[in-house]
Amino acid sequence: MTALETVGQYLKEARVLLQDVTPPYRYEDVELVDCLNIGLLEARRLRADLFLPLNKGIFIDTNGTLDRAAKVPIDEMYRPALVYYIVGRAQLRDDEATTDQRSAAFMTKFTSQLLVINS
Amino acid sequence: MSCDQAERLLQTLRTQIPGVTDDMLNLQLFNVIDEFFRRTNAWQHYDDIPLQENIQQYVIPVPSGAVIVRAMGASHNGMPITFQMSPPDLVWLFHQPDLPMIEHPVVMGVSLSVAKDCMAKSCDCWEIPEWCWNSFFQAWLDGVLARFYSMPAKPWSNSAQAVYHHKRFRNLMGGHKQEAEKGFVHSLPGWNFPRVGGWM
Numbered sequence: 001m002t003a004l005e006t007v008g009q010y011l012k013e014a015r016v017l018l019q020d021v022t023p024p025y026r027y028e029d030v031e032l033v034d035c036l037n038i039g040l041l042e043a044r045r046l047r048a049d050l051f052l053p054l055n056k057g058i059f060i061d062t063n064g065t066l067d068r069a070a071k072v073p074i075d076e077m078y079r080p081a082l083v084y085y086i087v088g089r090a091q092l093r094d095d096e097a098t099t100d101q102r103s104a105a106f107m108t109k110f111t112s113q114l115l116v117i118n119s
Numbered sequence: 120m121s122c123d124q125a126e127r128l129l130q131t132l133r134t135q136i137p138g139v140t141d142d143m144l145n146l147q148l149f150n151v152i153d154e155f156f157r158r159t160n161a162w163q164h165y166d167d168i169p170l171q172e173n174i175q176q177y178v179i180p181v182p183s184g185a186v187i188v189r190a191m192g193a194s195h196n197g198m199p200i201t202f203q204m205s206p207p208d209l210v211w212l213f214h215q216p217d218l219p220m221i222e223h224p225v226v227m228g229v230s231l232s233v234a235k236d237c238m239a240k241s242c243d244c245w246e247i248p249e250w251c252w253n254s255f256f257q258a259w260l261d262g263v264l265a266r267f268y269s270m271p272a273k274p275w276s277n278s279a280q281a282v283y284h285h286k287r288f289r290n291l292m293g294g295h296k297q298e299a300e301k302g303f304v305h306s307l308p309g310w311n312f313p314r315v316g317g318w319m
Contacts, residue, residue, distance in 0.1 A: 075140045117274045
């Protein structure tokens with residue numbers, strides 16, 4: 001199976017970095033998928049070329065039952081960057097278990113992976 | 120198109136433009152090839168158009184996967200004829216064909232470029248003749264690199280490299296345009312005795 005292809009794989013990897021792998025979770029699945037969708041928006045702003053052709057939808061539907069098998073429409077080279085965004089975005093929430101510096105580091109990592117080769 | 124030939128070009132580009140996606144590569148390669156053919160007239164096609172009495176308007180046959188850029192000339196029974204083209208593929212003869220004239224077809228020469236349908240279909244084969252991939256490999260490589268390096272805010276942005284490869288692309292395109300005008304023959308004499316037109 002390809003790494004980081006489906007929503008479920010993104011959630012699993014993000015939970016490892018968030019240290020939130022045991023239920024009950026601190027971060028609900030839907031909350032993390034919202035972060036994923038916002039990450040796709042950010043990636044679309046920074047690197048429109050990753051979403052060619054540009055007339056197709058890029059969001060993961062969070063209405064109703066979450067489809068964990070849904071594929072995330074981004075090139076495999078940039079999948080780790082999206083995980084960093086999910087983790088950074090989730091940790092922006094005021095939470096005693098996280099720090100702003102860690103969140104900022106993940107967000108910066110996301111941006112630099114999209115825009116810089118040696119990142 | 121020979122996909123093997125295209126793959127050689129794509130493999131070269133992937134290693135020189137780290138972080139680029141295949142969709143983006145295909146789009147820019149298509150744009151470069153389209154610009155190249157439209158400026159150089161290097162892809163030419165000649166076809167017979169059978170004439171009908173008193174009919175002045177004809178449709179030019181176009182190979183699959185190609186579009187006509189411009190007409191290169193037309194002749195009838197070995198003699199140049201006057202005509203006008205109405206894009207994309209209609210030709211208007213200035214003289215109405217009469218009975219003796221329709222015994223011979225008009226030989227129509229056009230320059231071609233790649234059809235945009237191929238991009239819409241995301242097909243791998245643009246039906247470009249294989250010799251083009253060999254002959255124009257370097258020009259297309261430089262053209263694509265110039266476009267990528269000149270993009271703003273991308274991992275591969277590099278203005279110095281963009282200028283370098285753009286110059287090479289322009290120079291190579293100019294050379295290929297001259298070659299195409301001379302029928303890809305080296306050192307053609309510049310002038311012939313004017314049986315018809317004079318200058319070659």
